[in-house]
Amino acid sequence: LLSGASSSFTLAASDKGSYSCKASRGQKTSTVQSNKIQLDVKEIPVPVLHNATQWLDVFPTERVELSCWMKGSSGWIFTWFRNKNLIKANSSVLIENDGTKLSITAASTSHRGNYSCSGALKGRSVNSKLSKEVMLDIYDTKPRVTLVQNPDDSLMHTADSVSFHCHINVSSGWSYLWYKNDSPFKAGHHYNISSAGLADTGSYKCQVKRGASFQSDKSEAAKLTIEERPEAAIILLTRWADVFSTDSLLLKCNVKDSALSWNYTWFKENEQVDLPLSEEHKVTPQDDPDQSRYTCKGTRNERPFYSVTSDSYRTKNLLLKRRILLAISGCIFFGIIAVFIGCIALRIFRKPASDFEKTEDDNLFIRAQVKDFTDSPCPLVEYIKDADLNPSPKEGEENDAISSETTLMPKPSPEDQAVTTNSHESTENGGGMMSFQH
Structure with a gap:
């Protein structure tokens, strides 16, 4: 029960109910009771802080986003705190107008701490309590990635199997990037080669990535050489x-x-x-x-x-085939040897040509020489021809006088007779050897 024309008090949850009023004067006069007003009193909600990114342990230069909101209520403006200290927007920390989102564009160790938020209703003096704190951890350096090869032999052979594992032992939410000879290719957490070929020779590296832009440095290279397997x-x-x-x-x-x-x-x-x-x-x-x-x-x-x-x-049947082949080869070999020996024997023991055959061959040569000799003009004949063709004046008159008489041939000289006699004898002897006398 309250008194006075107006009443002001701080509400509590127990103050909810139906309220009405009436006026009175003296002890006996009063008005009719006014209409009832139902007052519903609720507890002020506590805002909920949520990390928009999937991880709260971040690395230098990585982006972080946090959000604050009231469950089942609207019309609130939010304020942010780190380690209970009010956060003001700056070049690396962005806060939206109603304060629902806080963004750290490039994290650094100075952003490490416990984050919370509180809300205030627009146009009313209603302020919420602080939300639960969220701890943001900032690493001092970028993560180190290790490439593990199994087996770890640098020289392998065709048909061998080998696997690569890109290992990072901090945080979560990573996607993996792979490189062979600095050319990117797609793979997951592991890269397996079930049957290596010569084309798999190369230098392998990997790195991790998360979010829109954050990447680790590349791992150390694992060099793999594939050679042909011996046969x-x-x-x-x-x-x-x-x-x-x-x-x-x-x-x-x-x-x-x-x-x-x-x-x-x-x-x-x-x-x-x-x-x-x-x-x-x-x-x-x-x-x-x-x-x-x-x-x-x-x-x-x-x-x-x-x-x-x-x-x-x-x-x-390999032995049988070789025996047959050797037998055939042996027959051919000994046949060739027999023919060769026969040719040598025939050449050695063949009968030489008869003396008659040799003499006949010599006579053919001598006949050719005799023919050349008989074909040449005789000096006596040349003399007779020249005398007949060129007579002297006296002989011309004598020739006219004895033209009716028989012309007598000059008597051959002893040398001409010898030549004639020898030629005749050669002819009678069937073309035998002859000698010329001068």
Whole structure:
């Protein structure tokens, strides 16, 4: 019950209810009671402070946003506090007009502390209590990122598996950026290579990022080199000369172009042969009557741990094929030797040409010389021809006188007779050797 024409008091939650009034004068006169007014009294709400960013441990230069609001009520203006001290807006701290949001554009260690806010109703003297505090932690330096490679060998071989893990041990909310030879590529927290190839050789780095712009520094580089895996090959040690004296084949496994120490595993029809790890393997008809396909590979306790499996080596009928091939080759070889020896013998023991055949050949040459001699003009004939063609004046008159008489040939000289006689004898002798006399 209150008295007086007006009443002013500070409300409490217990003051809620229905209020009315009436006037009285003296002890007997009073007015009718006024209309009732219902007064509802509520507790002043406490504002809620919320971090708009997902994390409250931040790094230098990172952006931070905090918000303050009243649940189920409107018309409030908010004020911000750090460590119970009023915060005023400046170049690095921005506060919206109604105070609902506080933004730190570039965090530094000076922004470290406990943040809270309070609200006041517009046009009324109603002030809320401070909100619950939110602690903002600012690191002194940017985060350090570590790139972990597993296994950590810098030299690996084709078909090896390797994984990279980008590790950061502080805060949360990170996304990951990856680089190979400084060229970016997409990956998550891990980057796995299940079967390495030569193209995977390179220098790998990673860094972390969160928010719109904050990034860590890049990690140290992890250099990876991929080389071709050594390849195994099967060599047949059984010599050609042994194919007629043995029924077994001796195989050897060798890793090509490798000076490393290897152990060897053998496979028959793709199933491992239960034998000691030897580089040689003996195939006998008793152990392998089906004459199977064999492969092998090298193994080590260090990288490369194993080689590429060799091409399959089939032993079926190999000895028989080599025996047949050697027999055919031997026949051809000895046939060639026989022909060669026969040619030499024929040349040595062939009968020489007869004396008659040689004389006949010589006579042909002499006949050619005689023909050339007989074709040349005789000096006596030349003399007769010149005398007939160029007569003297006296002879001209004598010729006219004896033109009717028979002309007598001059008597041949003894030299001409000798030539004629020898030519005749040569003709009668069938073209034999002749000598010229002068």
